[in-house]
Amino acid sequence: MTKTIHRLPALRDHFTYVREQSVALCQPLRPEDYVVQPHPDVSPPKWHLGHTTWFFENFILAAYSPGYTCFNPELNWFFNSYYESQGPRIKRSSRGNMTRPELAVILAYRQYVDDSLQALLASDHPEQEKIAELVELGLHHEQQHQELLVTDIKYILGTNPLFPPYREISPPAKDTKHFSFPRPSFVTISGGLQTIGHQAEGFCWDNELSVHQVYLEDFQLSRRLVTNGEYLAFMNDGGYERFELWQMEGIEWARQLDVKAPLYWNQDEEGNWLYYQLNGGLQPVHPQLPVTHLSWYEADAYARWAGARLPTEFEWEVACRQLAPAVKPYQNWADSGQLQAYAPVREEPQLLGTVWEWTNSAYLPYPRYPRPEGALGEYNGKFMVNQMVLRGGSCATPHSHIRLTYRNFFQTDKRWQFTGIRLARDL
Numbered sequence: 152m153t154k155t156i157h158r159l160p161a162l163r164d165h166f167t168y169v170r171e172q173s174v175a176l177c178q179p180l181r182p183e184d185y186v187v188q189p190h191p192d193v194s195p196p197k198w199h200l201g202h203t204t205w206f207f208e209n210f211i212l213a214a215y216s217p218g219y220t221c222f223n224p225e226l227n228w229f230f231n232s233y234y235e236s237q238g239p240r241i242k243r244s245s246r247g248n249m250t251r252p253e254l255a256v257i258l259a260y261r262q263y264v265d266d267s268l269q270a271l272l273a274s275d276h277p278e279q280e281k282i283a284e285l286v287e288l289g290l291h292h293e294q295q296h297q298e299l300l301v302t303d304i305k306y307i308l309g310t311n312p313l314f315p316p317y318r319e320i321s322p323p324a325k326d327t328k329h330f331s332f333p334r335p336s337f338v339t340i341s342g343g344l345q346t347i348g349h350q351a352e353g354f355c356w357d358n359e360l361s362v363h364q365v366y367l368e369d370f371q372l373s374r375r376l377v378t379n380g381e382y383l384a385f386m387n388d389g390g391y392e393r394f395e396l397w398q399m400e401g402i403e404w405a406r407q408l409d410v411k412a413p414l415y416w417n418q419d420e421e422g423n424w425l426y427y428q429l430n431g432g433l434q435p436v437h438p439q440l441p442v443t444h445l446s447w448y449e450a451d452a453y454a455r456w457a458g459a460r461l462p463t464e465f466e467w468e469v470a471c472r473q474l475a476p477a478v479k480p481y482q483n484w485a486d487s488g489q490l491q492a493y494a495p496v497r498e499e500p501q502l503l504g505t506v507w508e509w510t511n512s513a514y515l516p517y518p519r520y521p522r523p524e525g526a527l528g529e530y531n532g533k534f535m536v537n538q539m540v541l542r543g544g545s546c547a548t549p550h551s552h553i554r555l556t557y558r559n560f561f562q563t564d565k566r567w568q569f570t571g572i573r574l575a576r577d578l
Contacts, residue, residue, distance in 0.1 A: 162283055163272050165551075169290045169297075170265055172486060172549070173200060174258070176300050179317050185254055188247025189310050192567060193303045197257055198230070198246045203293040204261045205230035207268055209237060211285050215278060216271045222263045226252070287354055294552040298568075301429070301485060301493055301547035306567050309415050309427035316432035317493070335373045335457075335574060340470045342367035347465050348517060349556040357532070359556045361519045365465045369578050372462060372470045376495075376505060377453065377572040380438030382445075383424065385453050386412060396455045401448030404564055414444035414566045429493045441495040443506045443571045447539045447563040450509040450572045462575035464512035464540040464558065471502045471542075471555040486549040495546050495569065504548060506571030507541040507559055514538040514560035538562055545569035 177185065177196050185197040194202075205226060212219045229249055231240035241249070252260075268286070276282060308315050348362035349355035391411035394402045410416060415427040416436065424436040445453075454460050462470070485493065495505050502508075514535055516522070522532040538560040544553035547569055561568065 159272055159279070159283065162286060163269060166268065166272070166286060166290060167265075169293050169549075170261065173203060173293060173297055173300065174261070176297060176304075180304065182254065184304070184307060186247060186250055187307055188244070189307060190567070191244040192565065193306045194243075194246050194299065195249065196300060196304060196307075197254055198249065199296045199300050199303070200261060201226065201257045202230040202232055203289075203296050204257075204264045206292055207286075207289050208264050211282060211289065212264065212267050212271065215276065215282050215285075216267060219267065222260045223252075226260065291354060291356075291552060294549045297549060298485065298545070298547045298552075302568050305415075305427070305429050305493075308429070314427055314433040317429035318431075320430040335375065335377075335459075337371035337373055337574075337576065338470075338474070339369060339371050339578070340466065340473055342369045342469075345465065345469045347468055347556075349554075351554075355554070355556060356558070357521060357523055358516070358535075358558050360521055361517055363518045367466060367469060370462070370466055371576050371578060372466065373459075373574040375573075376441040376508070377457075377574065378439055379426075379436050379442045381457075382413065382442040382453060382572075383436070383438065385456050388456070390452060390456055393456075396452040398448065398451060401446075401452060401563070404446070404448055405452075413442060413449070441506055441571050443495055443545075443569045444566050445509070445570050445572065446566040447509050447561075449566070450570070451511070453572055454574055457574060459574040459576045461509055461511040462573065464510040464542055466575060467502075467508065467510055467542045467573075468555060474502065475555070485547045486551075493546055495571070502543050502573075503553055503555065504544045504550075505546060506543070506569045507545045508543045508571060508573045510540045510542055512540045514540050514558070534560065541568075541570060 177200065180196060186195050188195050208221060209227070209231075213221065227238065227240075229241055229246075229252075231237045233240075233243075271282060272279075272286065304317060308317055344364050344366050346362060347365050349359040350362055390396060391405050391408070397405060405411065410418075412424070413426070417425050417427075417433075419425055425433050426436050427433050450461060516532070516535050520532070539562075541559040541561065542555075542557070544557065545568065561570075
């Protein structure tokens with residue numbers, strides 16, 4: 152994280168806003184929805200509300216607030232996620248067993264910590280600058296969990312046989328029988344020696360440091376994301392059965408799928424493809440919107456089928472910098488208040504805020520990576536193995552949380568996040 156000069160009143164206001172946003176995301180849920188965990192990768196909404204609170208209590212209040220009394224020390228067992236340095240914790244796959252403490256206790260916990268944190272920020276603590284930096288980090292951590300909340304809620308509801316909508320909003324009218332979409336348009340990106348990494352003032356994660364240079368050949372990048380209709384053509388061409396398109400472990404993974412299609416796609420009795428959307432529930436697949444909820448395996452196989460490839464994360468970042476002046480402001484951020492939020496919309500050219508775009512880069516440290524010491528050094532550094540980088544943010548990402556150097560990362564089989572495809576090709 153880069154050092155910044157904090158204006159405490161603005162930070163306190165932003166703290167209130169972010170903390171309220173997490174609770175607001177859960178408002179459409181039924182009480183039963185807060186607890187279930189249908190997959191080990193998915194955490195119950197109640198756990199997210201507690202864990203983000205534990206982060207502030209454990210790393211800031213307990214360390215810096217004189218005489219602070221923990222709300223309930225037993226909650227550490229539930230809400231420590233993966234910090235070995237912070238003691239024992241519940242198994243990730245067992246978070247759905249947490250029927251107690253009940254939601255009312257978790258909300259009281261949040262209020263207790265919020266009040267204590269605001270009082271600390273209003274004090275004349277001698278380490279106020281350090282506290283402010285940690286609060287800023289904690290807020291970005293909470294915004295990560297807000298995105299996870301959206302995607303976990305979608306999995307909880309979207310894998311329910313009743314397909315209950317998150318919000319009762321009628322989907323826009325669309326013609327799924329007659330449609331057309333233009334062939335992908337590619338723009339040439341200049342290569343050469345390029346500077347990579349976070350170069351601006353303000354917050355960034357440690358994995359965006361340090362700034363370094365890479366050499367790139369000139370290449371081409373698609374102006375838009377791959378659409379549902381284009382991906383359906385891949386499916387109809389036997390894409391999931393054609394072993395020559397897949398990595399070896401990818402085709403073995405694909406053969407195990409119950410439905411050979413993106414996550415949340417299902418066919419009705421007449422063979423029409425439907426997909427689950429948070430707004431409105433189950434509905435016909437819109438052919439012209441970006442395809443999403445794909446694994447890296449699927450993205451890589453599709454790119455090969457299309458005669459292209461996935462960009463490296465360095466190509467993606469350089470292209471984003473070069474195309475930035477031509478990219479119009481985006482309106483569909485997760486915290487925008489737009490009714491279409493939490494679903495990709497057709498916005499082109501646009502590299503930020505639609506879907507997380509798989510790259511062909513392994514998640515590795517940059518040269519001279521400054522892995523932080525202490526507990527917070529566990530945040531990113533220890534995951535730099537067996538994962539692939541994604542760039543760009545998604546429709547579930549808060550606006551103030553994303554930037555073009557942001558490095559997300561997942562294992563190659565993960566697809567419950569809003570993940571999609573942008574093609575690249577060599578000259």
